[in-house]
Amino acid sequence: MDCASCVAKVEGAVKRLPGVSDVAVNLMAERLTLRLEPGQTDPAAVERTISAIGYTPRPLPATAAAKVAPHAANDQASHDHGDEDHDHAGHDHGHGGAFGHSHADHDDPADATKPWYATGKARLVWLLGALVLGAYALSLALPARLTYPLFLAATLVALVPFGRRAFALARAGTPFSIETLMVTAAIGASIIGAAEEAAVVVLLFALGELLENVAAGRARAGIKALATLMPRTALRVRADGSTEGVPSDRLSVGELVLVRPGDRVPCDGTIEEGQSALDESPVTGESVPVSRGPGEAVVAGSINADGALRVRVTRAAADNTIARIIRMVEEATASRAPTQRFIERFSNWWTPGAMIVSLLVILVPPFLLGWDWWTSVYRGLAILLIACPCALVISVPAAMASGLSAGARRGLLIKGGAALEEIGAAKVVALDKTGTLTEGRPRVTDILPARGMAETDLLALAAGVEQGSSHPLAKAVMVMAESRGIATPPVSDQAAVPGKGVTATVNGRRVSVGSPSHATEAGADLGGLVAAITRLENEGKTAIVVLADGAVAGVLALRDEPRGDAAAGVAALARLGVRSVMLTGDNARTGAAIARDLGLDVKAELLPHDKLREIGALRSAGSVVMVGDGINDAPALAAASVGVAMGGGTDVALETADAAVLKDRVTGVAELVGLSRSTMANVRTNVAIAVGLKAVFLVTTLIGVTGLWPAIMADTGATVLVTLNALRLLAWKPAA
Template identity: 55%
Template sequence: MAVEDQAGERREWTVSGMDCGSCAIKVRGAVERLPGVSQVNIATMTERLSLTLDPIQTPPEKVEAAVKSLGYGIAPRGTVKERKPFVLPSGAAGAPQAGSSDIEANPFDERVRDLPEDREDDPAEREQPWWRRSKGQLVIVTGLLLAGAWGFELLTSAEVGRWAFILATLIGLAPVARRAFAAARMGQPFTIEMLMTIAAAGALVIDAAEEAALVVFLFAVGEVLEGVAANRARASIRALSDLVPKTALLEVNGTTRQVAAASLQVGQVVLVRPGDRIPADGEILEGTSGVDESPVTGESVPNTKGPGEPVFAGSINAEATLRLRVTRAAEDNTIARIIRLVEEAESARAPTERFIDRFSRVYMPAVVGVALLVVLVPPLAFGQDWGTWIYRGLALLLIGCPCALVISVPASIASALSSGARRGLLMKGGAVIEATAKISRVAYDKTGTLTVGRPQVTDVVPLSADAPELLAVAAAVEAGSSHPLAEAISARAEAEGVQPLPSSGGKALPGKGVEALVAGERAWVGSPRFAAAEMGVLDSEGIRRATALEEEGKTVVVVFRPRHALGLLALRDEPRADAREGIRQLKDLGVTSVMLTGDNARTAAAIAGSLGMEHRAELMPDDKVAEVRAMAEAGGVMMVGDGINDAPALATASVGVAMGSGTDVALETADAALLRNRVTDVAAQIRLARAAMGNIRQNVAIALGLKGVFLVTTVLGFTGLWIAILADTGATVLVTLNALRLLAFNPEREA
């Protein structure tokens, strides 16, 4: 069912030919004016138009006609289905049921593109070299016309040559003028096409036909270069969809047959041979093999995986044959979700980008006004030559176009998002990148974030019961819990051959422990502070022994009944191998690290001390939120966590980052995710964000600097029309190519 809104249903289209920010502004302006249209989002790099539409007021065909009139291709992606929140897979948990294929199709799947043949959005044409595309052919035609006009001038006379240049200008200008007037009819008179049309027509009026023809040719060249540069950025995103193989070996009744990978359904079994790419997110049923997940997570070392373990679509089976049960449909697999994240993140615009958009709306009319003054004031006020100042005013129109400035931010953001996605660093938009670049403090959860999240019971200390009874009660209380400490206790009981007692009514006591009805009587597994201070069941000897264990850096829980403590269990969760290195890298970046944990102060101090970081211990979930808020007063703060109790702190921080193996709640709440579960990736994410913001500053400097120089030289008469258009298109291409450098940026490498 479509997503209903007050104004109608949410719809999406693929719009091709949008190679710069000005293109997006024109498309937005055209559709926003239509009745029944609201909440318009446009992503230039991923060529996506989404909006809320009341089809009774404006049918979808009218939206498509408005976009086509501007010279862009458009094809519907259909009605947007009800979506699940963007979360990364944590094993097979939460996998959709069979038939639940409500997520939108792969945005780059050619099956959803039913596009007109005369547009550049035809998938077949998209793969063609530039000279076979419509814009490329316009360059060739205008170039031949220009060369032919020069030939006529050389072989005949200047007068014949002048008419040849006029003809070349009119032929080359016709499609540009058509787009210009279409935009003007939709309330957008100040577009680059309109400025081009006025400049070229004005040049013909003042008898500068040769320059007019040259300007039209250079404008066509510039559009092709912009398209080539933009397509390079898009290709890096499309490459993600190519990671998933097109076919799969489906097993049915003991036999296998080749089917389309996109047709796989949840619950089906597929066979993956050594060297093959895994066709779907799934769970291993049979076989043990090294799985190379670098195409998905960027992790270069293959992971050995066996029965019961999850695997990602696009990963490479390196060693042995595997039988998998599909846990996610094609449109919901990891690759599709990463692509969707990058696509949707482009709509979450950075504050800098929003400012530049507002600035450009004022800037364009201002440039036209200044050009008009340049044309009128010198001849009227000082008796200067009209032809000279009309010429300079026309050049000023071309110089003033803000294409390079408008594309400077989204091009950098799109490249940074794509570069990060290839390395397992996911960020949900430009606003997150900008906030990450300003981070001065990072707060970490302990269990599962700084530590591996697989604690083991190291000590069993009976007090009023023997060890088997102690483990039997503890395992019964923790039965059904997925908390790492609970799993460790259950594993120790199983290893000792102890059967948990019958239990029911288990419930978590946030920040305190777990309670259940065990063998007809209440029992708890809780912190020493809870057992001693609140329940009064832990005596001084028990407190002394718990303290001694905590000083060894262990987590201690008390197993107790209503009137007495049965005993103590000590657990230890080792820090991740790269935790200390990750904290050091942050320190080198000038970022302070703090560990926030609900664990006891002594254990927290031991772990934080070994990692070289600050710590806050014995925190309830709301205490973590308060700590994050306090840190935020001194500057940007990032919170990194993976548990349900981390979600409030993740939402409170300037930037919330979820570890990739974390719970769905944490991943949904977070602004970013680390697929590889590396602590060092936090520093890498900050480096990438800072590099992106540096790239944006460079792009803005290039765009404004070039325009500033040529504005002055044009008014002074040093540069003419063809230099003006060359400066404009050149600046756009330069900032796009500069943004593409981020695709090769390695955030893991320290400066």
């Protein structure tokens, strides 16, 4: 299959069968899913219908079918048209309604392993080329009456497969396919004595179909290349500690695998033993290797740089990161963007309109303009070849598929063409604070010991009290103490004062860690630290006071700091003309401080339903993209024009969102906008090429400048051009 009209034709043929519903064809995955009512159409009849229009359906394995459409479970017949690049069983290009554009017989499935120039489709081109060139060579030495039959023979050789295809399509409900138009034009040209041009027409048609098929295969290969990120084998660790090589797709959850330096990680898992730097760029697009150690997660497809790792499998092969990316991209390519739906509706009127023009060109000019019948029939036949809008219909999905593939390879996952189109039109990007603009974990930013107290002693007291606590602020204090090599002193009598602080006995001293108000209530004199506490809180930091035996030992300040690229990400959006606003449930002072540092607007102290209200208000002024990572962000992600989940976010956010930034960087949001705009620019170029060529050749045909073979080039040539132009998006890179 090589264009969206293939999808329309197969869907149209299958929908005519009784008891068939929920029909969906995925172009890039070459997969058909549908629902069958029991006792109606037999699944074998579905396969016969598909075969009749030139495909070779192949049932999916039960597990794959369940993944594709779990809602159809036992009633579904799923067919895969093969995993190969471009040399497949026959297909056609329907354009909706009763009019379509289909291609001639495809190669034998065995051709899938052959290079494009050795396939059955290519052999037909070579045969026709030899016949046409041979006839022209002989025409230089022989009279026309002897060479004319050679051109006629070349025409008839091509008309056999094309005619058979046209007949099958007519029976399937598409009488006005491109085969029908081309066969009619070729037969008509032969009858009026233009067999030479008829032979060139069928040759160019076969050549254009071959080139289009190869180009579509290249586009599909961009997605299939993601599968090569997975290693074929893994080293599974036996109970006795030895290893054995097993296919990576047979790893089960809970098994232990060994990942040697230089190996690709064969599964999603958690490190049990070892420390190493992992290159995750093949999966997330993040170019800098990240350090990973025991207890940390690793993703399938990443490359282990230096140390040996023992990894516990946490996801089966069918559900690992690579499999989910491939599935998401395949499903995304099946989603039609608004522009694509408009083009498909428009094409439904284009083809019958062009055919009416063709008929009028044949019948009217002999009476009104004095044309002879040979001229009017010849020009009418040429317009028949211009009638099919294949290039126009493929112009959008080809660009969308390439854009989605390019994004996936850079860690930008988009769940459909509609989302890809909408992102670039955004006027405002709303971003959650915690875990999106910030790292999602507070850290100690300031240490202010009281007079006579050293920083290390202050940290030791605080860490002693906080040890064992799961509170984020307590963890931040412990991390800071560990980073400075401070040993945690023994403690006793730990107790929590709900909402205020924690107390414990540290080295015989009664120590408490809590809020400034708690310290004041305890009767401590903050003295000159009051001004410092006020300053820290105005900077959006949380100040905690450490008391030792009732006296102030010092103040620690903590804040969930912005990501390293947050300011750059907001600035990149501003350069694209997109306004950024932060939506946070944090207090207004903290929100204002973070927003001031990053250079964006802020709405603070928002509960989940408040975020929904703010998204609604922003949408009233234009398209809005919401970026978040938490469960509480899921409603806002769903309510926005496009929801974007940060890659480190929860599964709920990833499932609710329309797109995801796997590399977990704020700059990825601007990259999504840039990718969308580049894709839509490519779409506009494609539409201009398709419509422009059709219009030019329509005019030149009517005035007699061009004839039959340039007319067929207007169809197949334009199709190849827009496909090749779309392929340029596979090399897309974010702006520096």
